[in-house]
Amino acid sequence: MTTDTGEVGERRLSLPAWRDIGHGAQRQGILLAFIVFLILFSLFSDRFASWDNASTVFRQVSIIGTIALGVTIVVIGGNLDLSVGSMLSFSTVMVVDLHDKIGPAPAMAITLVATLAIGCVNGILVGFLKLNSLIVTLGMLSAIQGLTLIYSGGQNVDITDQEATWFAFFGRDFVLGIAVPTWIFLGLAVVFHIVLTRTAYGRRVFAVGGNKTAAAFSGIRRARVVFSTYVISSFTVFCAALILGSRVMGSQNNVGQGYELLVLAGVILGGTSLLGGSGSVIKTVIGVLILGFIQNGLLLMGYQYYAQWLVTWVVIILAVWLDVASQRGRLFTTTA
Amino acid sequence: MTAETATPHAAPNASDRDAVTAREPLLRLDGITKTFPGVVALDDVSLEVRAGEVHALLGENGAGKSTLMKILAGNHTANRGAIHLEGEPVHFDNPMQAKRAGIVLIHQELSLVPEMTVAENIFLGSLPKGILGTVKWRVLFAVADEILKTLGCRFSAKDKVEKLSIANRQMVEIARALVFTPKVVVFDEPTASLTDAEKVVLFEIIRGLMRKGVGIVYISHRMDEIFTLSHRLTVLRDGKVRGTRVTAETTEDDVTRLMIGRSLEGREKRAAGEPGPVALEVRGLSCGSLYRDISFEIRKGEVVGMYGLIGAGRTEIAETLFGLRSPDTGEIRIDDETVEIDAPPDAIARGLALVPESRKEQGLVLGMSCRDNMSMAQLGTVSNGMGFLKPKAEQAIYDTYATMLDLRSPGPQALVVNLSGGNQQKVVIGKWLSTAPEILILDEPTRGIDVGSKSEIHDLIRRLAGTGLAILVISSEMPEIMGVSDRVIALYHGQMAGVFDAATLTEDRLVQAISGL
Numbered sequence: 001m002t003t004d005t006g007e008v009g010e011r012r013l014s015l016p017a018w019r020d021i022g023h024g025a026q027r028q029g030i031l032l033a034f035i036v037f038l039i040l041f042s043l044f045s046d047r048f049a050s051w052d053n054a055s056t057v058f059r060q061v062s063i064i065g066t067i068a069l070g071v072t073i074v075v076i077g078g079n080l081d082l083s084v085g086s087m088l089s090f091s092t093v094m095v096v097d098l099h100d101k102i103g104p105a106p107a108m109a110i111t112l113v114a115t116l117a118i119g120c121v122n123g124i125l126v127g128f129l130k131l132n133s134l135i136v137t138l139g140m141l142s143a144i145q146g147l148t149l150i151y152s153g154g155q156n157v158d159i160t161d162q163e164a165t166w167f168a169f170f171g172r173d174f175v176l177g178i179a180v181p182t183w184i185f186l187g188l189a190v191v192f193h194i195v196l197t198r199t200a201y202g203r204r205v206f207a208v209g210g211n212k213t214a215a216a217f218s219g220i221r222r223a224r225v226v227f228s229t230y231v232i233s234s235f236t237v238f239c240a241a242l243i244l245g246s247r248v249m250g251s252q253n254n255v256g257q258g259y260e261l262l263v264l265a266g267v268i269l270g271g272t273s274l275l276g277g278s279g280s281v282i283k284t285v286i287g288v289l290i291l292g293f294i295q296n297g298l299l300l301m302g303y304q305y306y307a308q309w310l311v312t313w314v315v316i317i318l319a320v321w322l323d324v325a326s327q328r329g330r331l332f333t334t335t336a
Numbered sequence: 337m338t339a340e341t342a343t344p345h346a347a348p349n350a351s352d353r354d355a356v357t358a359r360e361p362l363l364r365l366d367g368i369t370k371t372f373p374g375v376v377a378l379d380d381v382s383l384e385v386r387a388g389e390v391h392a393l394l395g396e397n398g399a400g401k402s403t404l405m406k407i408l409a410g411n412h413t414a415n416r417g418a419i420h421l422e423g424e425p426v427h428f429d430n431p432m433q434a435k436r437a438g439i440v441l442i443h444q445e446l447s448l449v450p451e452m453t454v455a456e457n458i459f460l461g462s463l464p465k466g467i468l469g470t471v472k473w474r475v476l477f478a479v480a481d482e483i484l485k486t487l488g489c490r491f492s493a494k495d496k497v498e499k500l501s502i503a504n505r506q507m508v509e510i511a512r513a514l515v516f517t518p519k520v521v522v523f524d525e526p527t528a529s530l531t532d533a534e535k536v537v538l539f540e541i542i543r544g545l546m547r548k549g550v551g552i553v554y555i556s557h558r559m560d561e562i563f564t565l566s567h568r569l570t571v572l573r574d575g576k577v578r579g580t581r582v583t584a585e586t587t588e589d590d591v592t593r594l595m596i597g598r599s600l601e602g603r604e605k606r607a608a609g610e611p612g613p614v615a616l617e618v619r620g621l622s623c624g625s626l627y628r629d630i631s632f633e634i635r636k637g638e639v640v641g642m643y644g645l646i647g648a649g650r651t652e653i654a655e656t657l658f659g660l661r662s663p664d665t666g667e668i669r670i671d672d673e674t675v676e677i678d679a680p681p682d683a684i685a686r687g688l689a690l691v692p693e694s695r696k697e698q699g700l701v702l703g704m705s706c707r708d709n710m711s712m713a714q715l716g717t718v719s720n721g722m723g724f725l726k727p728k729a730e731q732a733i734y735d736t737y738a739t740m741l742d743l744r745s746p747g748p749q750a751l752v753v754n755l756s757g758g759n760q761q762k763v764v765i766g767k768w769l770s771t772a773p774e775i776l777i778l779d780e781p782t783r784g785i786d787v788g789s790k791s792e793i794h795d796l797i798r799r800l801a802g803t804g805l806a807i808l809v810i811s812s813e814m815p816e817i818m819g820v821s822d823r824v825i826a827l828y829h830g831q832m833a834g835v836f837d838a839a840t841l842t843e844d845r846l847v848q849a850i851s852g853l
Contacts, residue, residue, distance in 0.1 A: 198725055199723045200716065200723050200724075200725055203712070203715055204715060207712055213698050214697070216680065217658075218713045219679075219681045219713050221681060277704075
């Protein structure tokens with residue numbers, strides 16, 4: 001009998017140890033993976049680990065990253081926003097088209113109002129009418145794609161005098177040696193992080209995402225909170241449209257196609273739970289950067305750009321698996 | 337046999353008991369120790385169950401009962417200790433292994449698939465299949481009906497589980513256990529949602545299992561059930577065994593002392609005090625078929641109990657007062673002023689607070705910390721004009737109410753999901769007391785809570801009334817309603833069946849009122 005006791009004790013010894021590592025990895029895992037990636041790529045490519053390359057990657061991810069910040073807030077609030085991709089097309093086409101017609105400032109103002117209006121429609125449908133967010137925003141994705149085509153008449157748009165306009169500031173300029181898109185992305189990230197962690201509003205978003213019934217029973221007006229997350233999400237899309245329109249100085253009708261999935265990949269990779277109630281924009285920044293550096297590293301190593309799709313998928317699966325494994329304390333599970 | 341007279345319910349008769357105690361243990365847990373990060377959940381716990389014995393397991397919430405049973409059923413693994421079944425050492429990595437070995441746990445929270453038939457649920461994972469892998473439906477339903485018959489169930493194996501009452505769902509759980517020809521069956525709070533008639537059926541089933549030589553572990557908070565059913569009982573407190581007794585040779589007082597480490601004296605003492613002016617007045621409130629023509633008033637310093645069967649409209653009335661449901665007609669007056677309450681924020685602004693019926697679904701965000709949950713009902717007051725939270729103000733709320741309510745939590749940042757039921761309830765109560773309400777509504781404030789925490793909450797209700805709060809207590813437990821209230825409102829099918837002065841009210845009178853007699 002004593003040997004049995006010993007055996008049981010021995011078998012269990014390994015579990016707490018793995019758990020501790022697991023819990024550590026859960027918090028830092030994504031950062032560790034990120035660092036491992038950076039080191040690996042640096043070994044394979046001389047150009048990878050350079051200031052120039054790093055700042056290029058930051059600038060490249062700024063569009064996806066900016067949108068991902070808004071989507072992170074929607075997801076923490078317990079919903080999804082799949083309409084951001086076609087919303088980006090709409091916003092970019094509109095701001096570029098109006099630029100030559102009425103000047104940059106009025107164009108931006110009108111585009112902001114139009115984009116926020118789309119966010120409001122999402123917010124009313126999901127927040128106040130309590131419709132399923134997946135269905136609402138999936139529908140919105142195709143509705144706005146249609147709206148964009150109607151608006152542009154199927155023509156691609158561009159800005160004629162690309163050198164003279166101050167609109168170039170958002171996508172092409174540098175401030176203190178750092179690209180303006182990077183400033184916008186990281187600046188919004190800091191603001192959003194503070195809002196989520198330090199304000200009553202942020203607490204409400206977490207509460208509604210964590211348990212919407214309990215939030216309502218605590219006097220939190222949950223419809224308003226959900227509504228606001230969609231407005232924020234559409235605002236980040238507007239910011240991304242400025243960067244994109246200014247950088248390209250023109251736009252195709254479907255320029256944002258597929259962005260919703262890349263954005264969501266960044267959010268998930270960062271570790272924000274799709275169930276709502278937990279997550280952070282800092283995690284999302286890291287998630288988006290991982291995507292960016294993978295893409296960049298693969299290109300530098302001479303792979304076709306579409307190789308990134310496969311690698312991204314593998315990385316996401318690994319991240320989710322390690323996350324789940326660290327919660328249940330083992331890599332493989334024997335029961336449901 | 338003086339002990340027998342001390343217990344109101346006849347324990348299994350003496351010869352039966354002696355026969356049982358003489359047998360070899362069927363199941364033996366030896367020195368089980370289990371630690372979670374920062375907590376010793378179980379410390380050197382030993383327990384044995386003989387064939388044909390009902391062994392009751394008692395303890396306050398958080399005492400370690402559920403953890404012990406999860407270890408037995410393979411959901412958790414112990415850090416130290418051994419499990420022997422029929423004298424052989426066994427080790428379970430998962431619940432399936434435990435089931436195959438003959439140990440079945442019947443959960444407090446049911447684990448059925450509501451959209452499937454009873455038969456499919458009973459055989460979930462082991463459906464009888466033909467050579468092509470197709471389900472043999474006829475065999476399935478026939479065998480399932482056979483099992484249901486032995487349990488005395490009146491529903492068919494073809495019924496969808498979602499159509500069954502909670503009690504009948506429990507029967508399905510039991511039926512599912514019988515498929516495995518169990519050696520040991522663990523019942524975790526099986527009667528929590530059963531009516532008296534359904535309880536009788538359940539007890540018959542348990543006695544039937546007993547006669548077949550199955551060992552039974554019976555977890556419950558209800559003393560009367562334990563004294564009716566069990567041969568022996570073991571009490572856990574703070575993860576340690578505080579004593580094992582032969583049921584017939586012990587008393588309720590003795591068991592209570594083991595459970596809480598002190599005796600419950602002067603339960604439900606009333607604070608003498610004159611009620612003040614009317615705080616809340618309800619006039620002719622109706623809402624569709626849920627309740628009709630409800631009128632009552634609560635004075636400052638008064639506790640009003642609301643009693644009725646489930647479905648009598650109690651919770652719906654509370655939800656209406658709190659702005660979660662709108663009435664068709666009727667008037668709500670607070671401090672002599674007619675008020676419009678369209679949503680919970682209006683109610684909170686008017687000094688109302690509602691501790692809801694279900695703390696996990698309605699009361700708490702389980703993934704959040706104790707501190708964040710406690711300040712959730714007043715984010716406006718714990719933040720400045722710019723909307724920034726004031727951590728010190730939040731900490732002050734936590735400190736004040738954790739002390740006042742004797743909250744046992746590892747700290748303000750501990751997630752509420754890790755607390756025991758009683759402590760979770762204290763977080764919800766703290767959340768609402770911190771809003772400094774004038775009218776406090778408590779819906780089933782002690783459901784699923786151990787006797788120790790229960791009497792603390794009863795004392796608290798009386799104390800709060802003493803400070804001038806107007807309190808409405810909704811409960812399904814008659815002793816609670818009778819003990820804590822000044823006046824009792826009886827509800828029958830959504831209508832008022834009488835308002836009684838608690839001092840002169842008898843249980844019989846109250847039972848008649850809620851039965852429509």
